[in-house]
Amino acid sequence: MGTVPKVLATEAALRLIERLKERYGPLLFHQSGGCCDGSSPMCYPRGEFLIGENDVLLGEIGETPFYMSAAQYEYWKHTQLIIDVVPGRGGMFSLEGPEGVRFLTRSRVFTDEEIRTLKESGEL
Template sequence: MVEKEKVVATDAALELIESLKEQHGPLMFHQSGGCCDGSSPMCYPRDEFRVGNADVKLGSIGDTPFYMSKDQYEYWKHTQLIIDVVDGRGGMFSLEGPEGKRFLTRSKVIE
């Protein structure tokens, strides 16, 4: 039985990730599940955000690791996260903000 990836990205998200990597170098994502900015996938330079024991690595998108807080993962563990991009303002600290785009998490239930 093949296990589905826990996190994937749309072509539009992968294109934006590549553009951001060209500008900022290696990246990483974190989704905490808090209110406001924390409920969106946040993109950071890889060496500027520290993950810890309270975080779970779900996988990688565009060779970029994607983490989520353990508490939030408990709610999402039966889903596949699909990272997409839409027009609009993202989180204040997420790298895509100046691009006029924001990353968005969609999901579907997986077995």
């Protein structure tokens, strides 16, 4: 997607995504906006989570689409999301739960140059 990646994944996250794809088939991610699972990247079998017209595709990690609600994106659009894996329990609906690890979203603010590039390409 685009000139400046809006979402990346660490090597540990990419390895976990591959294991989950072997077990469950094609996946998708949706950045949770709160409620019972906090603000976590949630991993689902593709087709079992309905993407709505108010969801924004940020890009792909491990050949897996990564979405966020448009309202939440308004707060995060100036940041790059970096999906990582840490020990512990993830969201109860996310596929990595039984693995004893959870996906975690880290972020960094885009540089002025990256923001300029995103604006010029119409992505921001």
